[in-house]
Amino acid sequence: MIKKLSNMDYNRERCGQYIEALEEERRKILVFQRELPLCLNLVNQAIERCRRDITETATDNVYGQSECSEQTTGQCTPVLEQFLTIKDASTSNDDVEEEFEDEHGNHDPDKDSDDNNMKSDWLKSVQLWNQPDPLLPKEEQSQQMMETVVKRDESMSKDSMSNSSERRKRETERKQRRCWSSQLHRRFLNALQHLGGPHVATPKQIRELMKVDGLTNDEVKSHLQKYRLHTRRPSQTAPNNGNSQTQHFVVVGGLWVPQSDYSTGKTTGGATTSGTTMTTTTTTTNGIYGAMAAPPPPQWPSHFNFTPSINVEEGSGSHSEEVVVRCSSPAMSSSTRNYYVTKN
DNA sequence: TCTGCAATAT
DNA sequence: GATATTGCAG
Numbered sequence: 001m002i003k004k005l006s007n008m009d010y011n012r013e014r015c016g017q018y019i020e021a022l023e024e025e026r027r028k029i030l031v032f033q034r035e036l037p038l039c040l041n042l043v044n045q046a047i048e049r050c051r052r053d054i055t056e057t058a059t060d061n062v063y064g065q066s067e068c069s070e071q072t073t074g075q076c077t078p079v080l081e082q083f084l085t086i087k088d089a090s091t092s093n094d095d096v097e098e099e100f101e102d103e104h105g106n107h108d109p110d111k112d113s114d115d116n117n118m119k120s121d122w123l124k125s126v127q128l129w130n131q132p133d134p135l136l137p138k139e140e141q142s143q144q145m146m147e148t149v150v151k152r153d154e155s156m157s158k159d160s161m162s163n164s165s166e167r168r169k170r171e172t173e174r175k176q177r178r179c180w181s182s183q184l185h186r187r188f189l190n191a192l193q194h195l196g197g198p199h200v201a202t203p204k205q206i207r208e209l210m211k212v213d214g215l216t217n218d219e220v221k222s223h224l225q226k227y228r229l230h231t232r233r234p235s236q237t238a239p240n241n242g243n244s245q246t247q248h249f250v251v252v253g254g255l256w257v258p259q260s261d262y263s264t265g266k267t268t269g270g271a272t273t274s275g276t277t278m279t280t281t282t283t284t285t286n287g288i289y290g291a292m293a294a295p296p297p298p299q300w301p302s303h304f305n306f307t308p309s310i311n312v313e314e315g316s317g318s319h320s321e322e323v324v325v326r327c328s329s330p331a332m333s334s335s336t337r338n339y340y341v342t343k344n
Numbered sequence: 345t346c347t348g349c350a351a352t353a354t
Numbered sequence: 355g356a357t358a359t360t361g362c363a364g
Contacts, residue, residue: 180358
């Protein structure tokens with residue numbers, strides 16, 4: 001009997017812990033509820049369910065029943081697991097195309113307007129501007145996102161507090177440097193693909209197709225300029241000397257995409273959805289380069305490896321407070337980058 | 345206004 | 355040296 005009672009307490013405690021964990025998760029999701037409406041819903045449901053389980057168990061205990069363990073493991077956990085699975089799918093960066101299509105076709109205006117009211121523009125855009133590594137576990141991703149937001153806030157307030165008026169003036173003069181995250185770049189590629197390639201698409205068209213809050217024509221224009229520069233004829237002074245970091249590229253709908261991304265299905269949605277929009281993607285890597293009017297660069301800049309633009313540096317203790325999120329552009333991978341074509 | 349190129353800043 | 359921002363001409 002005593003054993004039963006202690007078992008009940010233990011199970012109730014476990015339920016409580018579940019709820020706590022779910023609440024924590026919910027807080028994280030709330031910040032990004034626009035991208036994770038389903039997750040939010042599921043977590044809410046899970047929390048409610050667990051709470052109900054606890055109260056029901058409490059009333060059941062009057063009759064000496066200890067079903068919490070069954071309910072905990074048989075109900076709470078599956079809900080949580082289900083939530084995690086769905087969350088995983090919904091936050092995956094691999095289904096950018098779905099996202100893309102959704103925004104074009106099945107966009108829910110009500111949901112959108114609600115979300116727009118709930119969140120400021122900078123917060124919405126920061127999700128794309130500073131996406132965490134899609135390869136990282138979801139927990140770390142959301143942590144990264146939170147850190148990103150926090151660090152941005154911190155840096156903003158710090159700047160406004162301590163810096164001289166001259167610097168402040170300069171900051172207001174020149175907009176803050178922003179990085180193109182891998183997801184944002186994928187959107188960019190997606191738009192390019194829809195528009196028929198980098199030399200046909202215009203910045204405005206791309207921006208409209210990307211549908212990213214806060215993204216300006218200038219930024220797209222700049223990125224497009226860089227992209228076009230990279231897709232030009234490669235420099236003869238940069239032979240492929242077997243560098244292990246050398247990345248091969250394949251043509252996807254007239255776009256140069258890292259082969260790894262292409263082969264692993266991590267590239268633009270057009271490439272992964274095998275034939276919805278692309279026409280030249282079924283070819284293998286062999287012979288593709290020759291098919292292009294302008295051969296691909298022998299090496300792609302490290303940034304175009306589609307690595308996330310966020311560098312997360314963890315301190316020795318790997319505590320979240322020590323995580324530093326920063327734009328990686330000036331100090332990116334030091335791999336050889338003789339890919340730029342010297343202009344005429 | 346939009347675009348592309350080039351200079352400049354980071 | 356790479357990338358993002360800004361300026362400017364067409």
